[in-house]
Amino acid sequence: MLEKKEDALYEQLRAIVSDMKNLRNPLIEILHQAQKLFGYLPMEVQRFVAEELEIPVNKVYGVVTFYNAFTMKPRGKYVINVCTGTACYVKGAPRIIQMLSEILDVELGETTEDGIFTVTAVRCVGACSLAPVFMVEEETFGRIETRKQLQEIISNYRQKV
Numbered sequence: 001m002l003e004k005k006e007d008a009l010y011e012q013l014r015a016i017v018s019d020m021k022n023l024r025n026p027l028i029e030i031l032h033q034a035q036k037l038f039g040y041l042p043m044e045v046q047r048f049v050a051e052e053l054e055i056p057v058n059k060v061y062g063v064v065t066f067y068n069a070f071t072m073k074p075r076g077k078y079v080i081n082v083c084t085g086t087a088c089y090v091k092g093a094p095r096i097i098q099m100l101s102e103i104l105d106v107e108l109g110e111t112t113e114d115g116i117f118t119v120t121a122v123r124c125v126g127a128c129s130l131a132p133v134f135m136v137e138e139e140t141f142g143r144i145e146t147r148k149q150l151q152e153i154i155s156n157y158r159q160k161v
């Protein structure tokens with residue numbers, strides 16, 4: 001079953017590459033699409049893209065490791081992006097990170113054992129008046145101060161799984 005799902009993803013990726021390969025500098029956009037499909041960019045996916053584009057795999061690897069937007073590690077179903085821009089930092093981002101680490105038992109950049117959450121840090125997300133801010137996927141949370149508030153948000157997301 002898993003293999004079938006993987007095969008289907010590779011077929012979709014093949015179609016994406018073939019649609020985009022004649023664009024000027026298609027690699028970054030193709031990698032974004034690949035990451036959307038697979039959730040991350042393991043070496044097998046990078047090799048596949050390199051073969052389809054007929055370019056060296058080192059070139060693909062170079063781009064994947066250069067841009068923060070790309071990851072070679074699997075991410076959780078929900079990525080929690082904690083803003084560590086200046087306003088949020090001053091208003092308690094380190095404490096939010098600390099509490100999330102304790103609640104989810106992960107360090108920054110890691111994914112929970114059940115694969116549901118990944119905690120990462122991002123720069124200013126443009127909602128400084130709500131500092132400290134974090135985002136779960138597209139949803140923004142601001143002025144969260146207590147562990148209880150955080151726990152409620154986490155458990156709401158857990159219930160959606």
Ligand code: FES
Nearest residue numbers: 083085088124127
């Ligand atoms: S510094 Fe966090 S939203 Fe601007």
